[in-house]
Amino acid sequence: xxxxxxxxxxxxxxxxxxxxxxxxxxxxxxxxxxxxxxxxxxxxxxxxxxxxxxxxxxxxxxxxxxxxxxxxxxxxxxxxxxxxxxxxxxxxxxxxxxxxxxxxxxxxxxxxxxxxxxxxxxxxxxxxxxxxx
Amino acid sequence: xxxxxxxxxxxxxxxxxxxxxxxxxxxxxxxxxxxxxxxxxxxxxxxxxxxxxxxxxxxxxxxxxxxxxxxxxxxxxxxxxxxxxxxxxxxxxxxxxxxxxxxxxxxxxxxxxxxxxxxxxxxxxxxxxxxxxxxxxxxxxxxxxxxxxxxxxxxxxxxxxxxxxxxxxxxxxxxxxxx
Numbered sequence: 078x079x080x081x082x083x084x085x086x087x088x089x090x091x092x093x094x095x096x097x098x099x100x101x102x103x104x105x106x107x108x109x110x111x112x113x114x115x116x117x118x119x120x121x122x123x124x125x126x127x128x129x130x131x132x133x134x135x136x137x138x139x140x141x142x143x144x145x146x147x148x149x150x151x152x153x154x155x156x157x158x159x160x161x162x163x164x165x166x167x168x169x170x171x172x173x174x175x176x177x178x179x180x181x182x183x184x185x186x187x188x189x190x191x192x193x194x195x196x197x198x199x200x201x202x203x204x205x206x207x208x209x210x
Numbered sequence: 211x212x213x214x215x216x217x218x219x220x221x222x223x224x225x226x227x228x229x230x231x232x233x234x235x236x237x238x239x240x241x242x243x244x245x246x247x248x249x250x251x252x253x254x255x256x257x258x259x260x261x262x263x264x265x266x267x268x269x270x271x272x273x274x275x276x277x278x279x280x281x282x283x284x285x286x287x288x289x290x291x292x293x294x295x296x297x298x299x300x301x302x303x304x305x306x307x308x309x310x311x312x313x314x315x316x317x318x319x320x321x322x323x324x325x326x327x328x329x330x331x332x333x334x335x336x337x338x339x340x341x342x343x344x345x346x347x348x349x350x351x352x353x354x355x356x357x358x359x360x361x362x363x364x365x366x367x368x369x370x371x372x373x374x375x376x377x378x379x380x381x382x383x384x385x386x387x388x389x
Contacts (some may be wrong), residue, residue: 080306084306084308084309087312088312090316091312091315091319091365094316095361098319098357098358099354101351102351102354105348106351106354107352
């Protein structure tokens with residue numbers, strides 16, 4: 078009986094130790110650091126509906142920031158200039174059909190670079206606009 | 211040499227076999243991170259072969275160093291395994307799989323904490339012991355998920371293997387030492 082009590086205490090101690098270690102890990106583990114740059118990405122679709130994504134990021138270039146923006150989806154074809162985006166949030170802009178394209182702007186000015194090389198600076202406001210040529 | 215520590219050819223053979231068993235099991239399970247039979251064997255060998263383990267552990271550690279190179283983990287081995295052997299020796303009269311599973315499990319759970327000790331010194335190179343403790347603490351915390359795997363695996367391994375291996379070792383013990 079006494080030996081059984083010791084075993085039970087031992088097993089309880091092991092369980093307590095497991096829980097304590099788990100708690101220590103969740104409290105003190107290294108947590109992901111929030112990005113240091115605050116930016117916004119606004120998507121304006123063909124119906125002029127706007128969706129704004131606000132995020133904190135360490136991304137150097139726009140493509141990575143777009144990938145980090147929760148809910149923003151995009152697609153396109155890879156080229157020597159990087160990804161040529163033709164689909165944003167499920168809407169395709171097909172230049173060959175109606176001259177439509179996705180226009181990329183930063184702080185109100187047309188982006189000079191493709192999304193793979195467009196730099197991201199703190200406070201930047203990007204907009205991705207469905208544009209008819 | 212102290213008369214009590216004097217080794218016979220049979221002892222040397224036995225020590226070689228014990229080290230070989232530990233090494234083979236370690237290599238066989240090397241694909242499963244932190245699941246090992248070394249703790250189990252150190253406990254079992256200490257219970258049956260007592261003083262001979264004083265030679266098994268240094269030889270095992272030396273072979274590990276030769277095979278994988280001398281790094282910080284090697285310094286950790288120098289005190290972690292002898293400590294387990296000491297605990298196993300002090301509790302050698304216990305014949306309960308559950309009690310030994312608790313010992314082996316707690317050793318696995320605290321393995322990271324034990325191994326963090328060298329980092330106190332590494333982190334104190336600038337002369338600030340507080341930084342040393344911080345380094346050791348961060349290192350220990352980062353490895354806790356693997357300590358949990360280690361401890362739980364050690365507990366289960368001892369529970370499952372204790373009775374069959376204990377039966378075989380009792381027979382072996384009689385065969386070797388009853389002559």
